[in-house]
Amino acid sequence: MTTIREIAKMLGVSFSTVSAVINNRQYVSAAMRSRVEKALRDANYQPNSIARSLRLRESRTIGLIVPNLGDPFYSSLMRGAEDYLCSVGYRMIVAESREDWKRQQDYLTSFSGMITDGIILATCGATDEQIATLPDIVRGAPLVYVDRCPLESKGISVSVDNVQAASDATQYLIGLGHERIAIITGPLNVLNASERFKGYKSTLRVHGIPLDRTLVRAGDHTEDSGYWHGSELLGLANRPTAVLGCGLLITLGVLAAIREKRVACPQEISLIGFDDFAWSTLLSPALTMVRQPAAELGAAAAKAVLKRMREPDQNMVDKVLLPTQLMIRESTAPPAQRNPTPK
């Protein structure tokens, strides 16, 4: 690591002259400028970004924390965010909380300790007490929630209209003639999960279908969770005719269970998943899914942190909602048993 002082010493000039060259101050003589520039090149000088951030109080990098980088939904989301950030001269670094509050907290404090200028967070599930400590953890660092925000979120969040999305999916299944519709939710202390559940419940109610508690399962956004709840659901004496998986991994787990038990999908059971991803159509069967505009969510969140950084109104609250789309494919069909009334 060559420093600005070393360069200056080599040239026999003051280090502030070197600094002036680097920062394009106008009043450096042309001769001096080119001498310094040459030395800079020769020594392969790169400014020490740590020292720079300390002095300038900015790093021009944004931190993104997601629960699971193995989930294609977050891959797309982060790509959308990074594309936007790069286009406006920012860098992005990402960390994975692994659905673990401890780890999330660790990265949060690390990021908020001036490593990043702002934070985009898709939170892991958390208790109310944990959530309450969030402000203390980020200590005023610009933060926006994306996709998943805590139940009691004040600040800024960008997500999808989850109750509408879940309602659409449920509605579609009911339209196909389903009445025994199971749901596997994410952790209910996260807003998107509770909203999806709400959309499901209300749509059922509107159609006069009673809520059957044996058909609602709280999962945890892992494939395993989908697999186990799916297996149990399939093993039920009075098996559901359709299941709604409130997350990509959960849904893939359900699909694994369905295939393992050799239950015909969609003939014997319909499956709708959340999030969608690039390879949905390559699965067997191709999955009907609620598509979230993942990249757009990421970009919107990125835009939002940047805005939040410029307007440090601590109490600003803003929720941006993006539309979803039901991608109808091969995993849904009218139920087999009763006479279907397909829409």
Added chain:
Amino acid sequence: MTTIREIAKMLGVSFSTVSAVINNRQYVSAAMRSRVEKALRDANYQPNSIARSLRLRESRTIGLIVPNLGDPFYSSLMRGAEDYLCSVGYRMIVAESREDWKRQQDYLTSFSGMITDGIILATCGATDEQIATLPDIVRGAPLVYVDRCPLESKGISVSVDNVQAASDATQYLIGLGHERIAIITGPLNVLNASERFKGYKSTLRVHGIPLDRTLVRAGDHTEDSGYWHGSELLGLANRPTAVLGCGLLITLGVLAAIREKRVACPQEISLIGFDDFAWSTLLSPALTMVRQPAAELGAAAAKAVLKRMREPDQNMVDKVLLPTQLMIRESTAPPAQRNPTPK
């Protein structure tokens, strides 16, 4: 952001005393210690990690740069790396080069500017000239290559025995009776791609099968690339009976082409892919794949950087190779046309 000085001022003590408490210096009186500690808690003090790294010349975080975070192979790899790093008290941040040298270089210089203590790099494709500039870019920062290393890599790398792996796959296809075996490689200026191609060629040669240039395609690790090369191969008058996709995304692209053209797999065409991933069995057909131990690769790379940091021998060269495994599933079968000689 409360600073050490502010705490000191509030307490009317010297800031170096506060620092002494924070850093557990022994010679602080119990009374003073508890007074300071209370103030620290009350103010929700967190050390400024930037200032800390500047002073200590270490950040206890490792940077990982991958070409594509949407590739499940890298998701697993990074998880393996992070698990290991966390277990020994390090953090990990990741950046995505998007197969773009410019972006990779940017993150590389950023990371090497003291933001991270070490770097794990799965490089994007690059020209020899670009590779030659790498040492200047990282400026002595501890670096290890993982999965993908440049053709002329001196340093340390951890990967899989790619020639062996490609050879195994080719061998298996030949054993099934295939002779017209196509290959879609990654960028050939990256070692793993060229090695896989080498393994393919040599195995063909050993069995006296001439290399047909129309069957070898250089792809670029995108699904699109797999899709287009796959489509062309399927459109050939003398169509191959098997194809070897040298990357997960490439292989999924080929599968998309196969399904779109409604070619029966494996009856009319066999497909083997590289990398494997969690949902291979949910695809239709379930894909036969060369499994790389992705998480182990990540962990080994993490271990290697840490070691490299302790032993700053600039010229150390070390290649650790992990074994692969051929996961035989439903996408491979003897060729239809001629009389198969299944092994």
Added chain:
DNA sequence: TTGTATGCGTTATCAT
């Protein structure tokens, strides 16, 4: 036009 001094928030050495 160039050089000197100061501070960003730490940690660490040395006086007191």
Added chain:
DNA sequence: ATGATAACGCATACAA
């Protein structure tokens, strides 16, 4: 046991 001071590498206001 506590406090003053320097240093990490940089940027900048101000003096020369």
